[in-house]
Amino acid sequence: MDTVKSAQFLALLIGIGIFLPGVTAQLGCHPISILSTTFYTTAVRLEWSTNICALSYMVHQFVDGNIFAEFTVTNPVTFILLPRLNCSYNNIVIQTIAIPAAGLFPDVSTNFTIGYNGDTEVLHLQFNENDRSFQWFPPIVPERCAEKIQYYIEFENENTRESVIITDTSFQIPDHPCTTNVINVTTLIGFDISRSDSVTATALSPISRKPPKHNLTLPGIDTATVYWEMKYxxxxxxQIKAIVFDVTDDTGETLSFQTEISVDTLLISYIFENLQPNTYYTYTACYIMASADKRICSRKEVNFTTLHCESNLRVDQTNDEFIVNWDRCSGNVHGYVLRIQPIEPVHFVPANCHFDLSSTEIILNGADTTSYNFTGAEASFRYTIELLTHYKESTFTDEISIISNERTPGNLVIRTSYQGEPSSPYDVTLKASWNLPCNVNGRVQRFDYSLTGSLNSHSIVSCRDIALSSGSIDVVEGQVTFKAFIPDIIPSFNHTLRVTTVLTRHEGTTMVDLGAPPPAYTSPNWHCTSWIY
Known part of the structure; x- marks a missing residue:
């Protein structure tokens, strides 16, 4: 290559599974530092740093082929990710010449082109400026790669060439029993600590005036789920045949796990049970290769401790209160937050029976035993109680749904009978009873009620709305008897009265078949025009 291209900097690496140490080239202006070079399975990542020197570069020599490239990059720190070039050449030598271009500080990569003269084809490295991605075109068929890589850089400052030869960059491919040299495994390992069982609760009896006691107990947090990703x-x-995962506590005892994996395995998880509270564990992961059962280990020491709770949360319910009790969890607990919220809709809450828990939040800072009492246990409510404990950056939540003595509001039962003389309006006697929703602490509560109706005659068309009755009613009695004057009843036809009851904010609707009045009755005041016969 006879021409030196203008741009900012070149770093081109071709190879596999190695790491280059940091290398600094002292130039006439400011130093350039190659921070790291990492070879992945399908790509090469090069990261470098320059101060205020803007450099251009070109590849000077490539044994067994020609390669050239030009592009500009961001200062002062940037990296490129190059697709791996799987080749059939050994002892490849790459020589880079970089020339400072004073005052040139481009912000983004503008161009990158690489040509590789192989035996039968020319390959180009396409660069996408939007996502800074590179891709070989046409795709490269994997072949056996070189067993050695020699790499050095020459920098040229104005008219003086300053060469930095990386003398020890001839690397033998790491010894492993693979038939190719392109395998690389990346692990991302983390822990989820969770409870070993779910919380169960028995719903209160719907007919019991004195609800039975809740006895909810959270099991201990004694399970650790270990998960990691493998990419190759x-x-x-x-290929990787299996993986061995060891968890060791601070006493030296080891819990071991081994699993077979396939080539499409990307995520593996395993649950270690019965971990002890306040115990520190470390892990070691080893990959068993398909050939010769050789192990390649990825070892990290990460301390984590389990969180253990015994009899953590108990909820007792009496006639008019919930009593919430809990004990402190062992482990690194930062505190507790107790949130109590009723379910929607909130408008189904009778007056004198309602305790607004919509914004109740109690913050407890790790007390050994704490209880909180609140009155107004509305029977048609389901309360959600959450106990949150903070372990490092994790939050454990228990959500307990307490189904209290739940009755259907507006459960109206009406019995009717006709009274009156022929040729005169009839009085209809209705007896209404409710399954009332609230009995607070045994005290008799009175609620206002009103009944309205709409009258039909063997038709789906409503004739008129009728105010039937209103008044107040005792909670304990739960029924009322009244007479309603209903005009315009046509003799010899069955009539249906649609009755709506409103008990404070409880609403319910029922249909009442009034039957047919005697045929001698006529209505002198008939004024409905929408009857269908």
């Missing part, structure tokens, strides 16, 4: 080339002849 799925078409490699060298």
């Amino acid at each position: 080339e799925p078409n490699n002849l060298c």
Whole structure:
């Protein structure tokens, strides 16, 4: 290559599974530092740093082929991710010449083109400026890669060439029993600590005036779920056969787990049970290769402690109060937050029976035993109680649904009978009873009620709305008897009265068949025009 291109900097690496140490080239202006070079399964990542020097570069020499490239990059720190070039050449030498271009500080990469003269085809590295991605075109068929890579850089400052030769960059491919040299495994390992069982509760009896006691107990947090990701080339002849995962506590006792995996395995998880509270654990993951059962280990020491709760949350209910009790969890607990919220809709709450819990929040800072009492246990409510404990950056939540003595509001039963003389309006006697929703602490409560009706005659068309009755009613009695004057009843036809009851904010609707009055009755005041015969 005879021409030196203008741009900012070149770093081109071709190879596999190695890491280059940091290298600094002292130039006439400011140093350039190669921070790291990482070879992945399908790509090469190069990260470098420059101060205020703007550099251009070109590849000077590529044994067994020609390669050239030009592009500009961001200062002072940037990286490129190059697709791996799987080649059939050994002892490849890459030489880079970089020339400072004073005053040139481009902000983004503008161009990147690489040509590789192989035996039968020319490959181009396409660069997308939007996402800074590179892709070989046409795709490269994997072949056996070089067993050695030699890499050095020459910098040229104005008219003086300053060469920095990375002398020890001839790397032998790491020894492993693979038939190809392109395998790489990346692990991302984390922990989820969860409870080993779910919370159960028995609903209160719907007919009991004195609800039975709730006895809810949260089991201990004694389960750790360990998960990690494995990424490797799925078409490699060298594959991972199994993975061994060891968890060791601070006493030296080891819990071991081994599983077989396939080439499409991306996520593996395993549950270690019966971990002790306040115990520190470390983990080691080893990958068993398909050939010769050789292990390649990824070892990290990460301390984590389990969180254990015994008899953590108990909710007792009496006639007019919930009593919430809990004990402190062992482990690194930052505090508790107790939230109590009723379910929607909130408008089904009778007056004198309602305790607004919509914004109740009690913050407890790790007390050994704490209880909280609140009155107004509305029977047609379901309360949600959450106990939150904070373990490091995790939050454990228990949500307990307490179904209290739930009765259907507006459950109206009406019995009717006709009274009156022929040729005169009839009085209809209705007896209404409710399954009332609230009995607070045994005290008799009175609620206002009103009944309205709409009258039909063997037709789906409503004739008129009728105010039937209104008044007040005792909670304990739960019924009322009254007479309603209903005009315009046509003799010899069955009539249906649609009765709506409003008990404070409880609403319910029932249909009452009034039957047919005697045929001698006639209505002198008939004025409905929408009857259908």
